[in-house]
Amino acid sequence: MSENKHFETEAVRINVSSSDQREHSAPIYLSSSFVFDSAEQARQMFADEIPGNIYSRYANPNTSDLIQKICAAEGTENGVCTASGMAAMFGSMAALLQQGDHILAARSLFGSTHQLLTRVFPKWGISHTYGDISDIANWEKLLRPNTKMIFIETPSNPGLEIIDLEYIANFANAHNLILVVDNCFATPYLQQPAKWGAHIVTHSATKFIDGQGRVLGGLILGKKELIDEVQFFMRHTGPSLSPFNAWVLAKSMETLAVRMDRHCENALKIAQYFEGNAEVEMVKYPFLASHPQFQLAKKQMRHGGGIITLTLKGGLARAKRFIDQLQMITVTANLGDSRSIITHPASTTHSKLSEEERERVGILNGLVRLSVGLEHVDDIILDIERALEGSKT
Numbered sequence: 001m002s003e004n005k006h007f008e009t010e011a012v013r014i015n016v017s018s019s020d021q022r023e024h025s026a027p028i029y030l031s032s033s034f035v036f037d038s039a040e041q042a043r044q045m046f047a048d049e050i051p052g053n054i055y056s057r058y059a060n061p062n063t064s065d066l067i068q069k070i071c072a073a074e075g076t077e078n079g080v081c082t083a084s085g086m087a088a089m090f091g092s093m094a095a096l097l098q099q100g101d102h103i104l105a106a107r108s109l110f111g112s113t114h115q116l117l118t119r120v121f122p123k124w125g126i127s128h129t130y131g132d133i134s135d136i137a138n139w140e141k142l143l144r145p146n147t148k149m150i151f152i153e154t155p156s157n158p159g160l161e162i163i164d165l166e167y168i169a170n171f172a173n174a175h176n177l178i179l180v181v182d183n184c185f186a187t188p189y190l191q192q193p194a195k196w197g198a199h200i201v202t203h204s205a206t207k208f209i210d211g212q213g214r215v216l217g218g219l220i221l222g223k224k225e226l227i228d229e230v231q232f233f234m235r236h237t238g239p240s241l242s243p244f245n246a247w248v249l250a251k252s253m254e255t256l257a258v259r260m261d262r263h264c265e266n267a268l269k270i271a272q273y274f275e276g277n278a279e280v281e282m283v284k285y286p287f288l289a290s291h292p293q294f295q296l297a298k299k300q301m302r303h304g305g306g307i308i309t310l311t312l313k314g315g316l317a318r319a320k321r322f323i324d325q326l327q328m329i330t331v332t333a334n335l336g337d338s339r340s341i342i343t344h345p346a347s348t349t350h351s352k353l354s355e356e357e358r359e360r361v362g363i364l365n366g367l368v369r370l371s372v373g374l375e376h377v378d379d380i381i382l383d384i385e386r387a388l389e390g391s392k393t
């Protein structure tokens, strides 16, 4: 592939698999295993002497397709597809760490990632320390002799806090640590952590990469030497992505740029609408000048993303009434869908955190998360306007 093609062109045109049927669109390879020409060829493939598909837990033309497309988009060398985003978060840590290691993680993390660090890894002697994003200049104090990895999300879910990727990559390199960035909220179209120096990039492909609320999937991407280790771990522990889901996600990559442009355009308009509405107490969106890290967001993101958080006058009770009054926007736990979605993180996605833990990462009880979809922006605003009006007491 050429260096100078645009993001959109590579996302559409990169296509590794093609059969002798001369199809134009990638077929689905629903085959558990692949045939060898001879006993000797089988031996060579198992010995890694020649490339080729062996068994779909290892690789499949559809997962290879998805990895090529996403690596071109992220600027990473290689990758592994996983059955869900959480398999990717787990695998990125479990494959590269061992008993006795320590992870320095940003406090603002997806709820299940928090569970991994606090409930799962301690069982295997892997410990963690949380650092506040607002205090990142002092993270050196949180390092231990056994710290091996830094794990962050930016923008964070749901607080929309931004971490300076250039700064944190330099910090990781200075201390010889592996920097893992969960790039789920931004997608490679808006932000490419590897270009700032991240060693591993993870995704829940379930969100904007699928973008239409259909399949679960995850990705671990990065430098070849690290991905080799991850690949070994994933192949032998088995959380493989199904070829069907890989096919869906690879096709979705072809429309990622146009979808994200519209998600972001709609989200900015809606964030501006909220900012001018007297019923709204606080609104947060990375590309609003009122976002505390607006300049940083502009530096490392192409647009502000599809997620807005807000609190309403009247706190939790008002937030619940507002959610119940929405007629079009759906109440569900996903995000990054073509359909606009409203979520109350404190009682759902982040309910396993204590109230104190939530407050430390800005998940106030009245906070509402809006994943802005691809409907006409005027219709989304009308639904919001009516629900704001209808939720007054």
Ligand SMILES: *Cc1c(COP(=O)(O)O)cnc(C)c1O
Pocket: 084, 085, 086, 087, 089, 110, 112, 113, 153, 157, 182, 184, 185, 203, 204, 205, 206, 207, 216, 217, 218
């Ligand atoms: C949803 C999400 C995950 C987990 O992904 P699944 O596909 O649901 O397993 C991880 N990180 C972030 C930031 C997410 O939003």
